[in-house]
Amino acid sequence: MAQDVDTTRRGLLFGAAAIGTGALLTACTSNEPSGKSGGKAQQAAVTDEKPGKRVTIGFAGPQADHGWLNAITVNAKERAKKYADVTLEATEGSNDTAAQIGQVETLINKKVDVLVILPADGKALTQVGLKAMRSGIPVVNLDRVFNTPQAYRCWIGGDNYGMGLSAGHYIGEKLKGKKNAKVVELAGLDTLELTQQRTKGFDDALKNYPNIKKVARQAAEFTVESGQSKMSQLLQAQRNFDALWNHDDDQGVGALRAVKQAGRDGFLMVGGAGALSAFQEIKKGDGVLKATVLYPPTMAASAIDLARALGQGKGIGGMAEFEIPSSITLYSAVVDKDNVDRYMPTGFQ
Structure with a gap:
C-alpha cells in the first residue's frame, strides 16, 4: 500500500495531476448540475493562515556570507514561524556543493513533506533535486535554477x-x-x-x-x-x-x-x-x-508559502487554479x- 501511495505522489509531481482533475472539479463546483459549468472557474481550495494539515519543510541554502543571502535564511525562518502547522528543518548553509548535496539527501532521508532549495550551484544540485522529486517530495527551487524543470515542482526567483x-x-x-x-x-x-x-x-x-x-x-x-x-x-x-x-x-x-x-x-x-x-x-x-x-530576499518567505501550499495540496489565493504555478518571476521594482x-x-x- 505504501508503495502505491509513493507511486501516486510521483505521478502527481511529474504531471499526471490531470488524471484527478475531474474529481477535483466535481468536488469544488457550485450548485450547478454536474457537467454544466460551461468551463467557468470554480472556487479552488487555497491556503490561508488558519492551521491545517501539518507540513514539514526542509530548507537548504548557501552560506550566508552576503547580506542578501543572510536575508534569504532569515525570511524563510521567520515565515515558517508564522504558521502553527509548519515545521522547518533548516540545514547549515554551505557554498560547498558536495556538502549541500549531502544536506539535501539527509532531508530526503528524513522524509520531509516538501523541500525548499536555493542551490549554491544550480547545475551541480540538479541531480539531488531530481532525486527528491522521484522520491515523491516536491521541490521549490529558489532563485538559482536547476538545469531541468523536472528537478523542481515550482521555481521562484528574481529577474x-x-x-x-x-x-x-x-x-x-x-x-x-x-x-x-x-x-x-x-x-x-x-x-x-x-x-x-x-x-x-x-x-x-x-x-x-x-x-x-x-x-x-x-x-x-x-x-x-x-x-x-x-x-x-x-x-x-x-x-x-x-x-x-x-x-x-x-x-x-x-x-x-x-x-x-x-x-x-x-x-x-x-x-x-x-x-x-x-x-x-x-x-x-x-x-x-x-x-x-x-x-527581493522576501522570495524566501514566498517559497515557504508555496511549500506549505504544496504540502497541504492546495492552491494559492488570488488564482483560480487548483495548483500553484510552476514558475514565478518576481518584479524588479x-x-x-x-x-x-x-x-x-x-x-x-
Missing part, C-alpha cells in the same frame, strides 16, 4: 534582466532632457550569468534614450572592498558622468565610500537588491544614491524617495 531594465529606464527618464548624457556601470562578477543578464537589461533599456551613452564599465565582486576599489578606478578614469548603475547594494557601500573619498557628486546613482543601508541613504536624500532596484518608506521594513542588513 536579473528586469533589474537592469528597470535601472536603465529610471536613469533614462531622469536624463532624457540632457544632451550627450554619460553613464557608467559597476557590475558584479562577470563570470556569473546573472551579472551578464543585468548588464543586458540595462543596455537594452538605454537603447530607448539616444541622448545617453554608456562610457565605462567595471566588474566588482559583490563585496564592500571590491565595490570601493573598482569605483575608485571608475572615478579616476571618468572625470565627468551623469549616472551610475551599481548592480549590488553590498558592493554599493564600498562604492559610496569611494565617491565620498574622491569628493565627487553631480551624478545620480542607482543600486541593486534592496539593502537597508541603501534605503536609509535614499531617504536621507543628501547623497548621490537616489534609487535602488529590488531583487524601483525604490526611490517617493516610496522608500513602504519598502523600509523589507531592507536587509
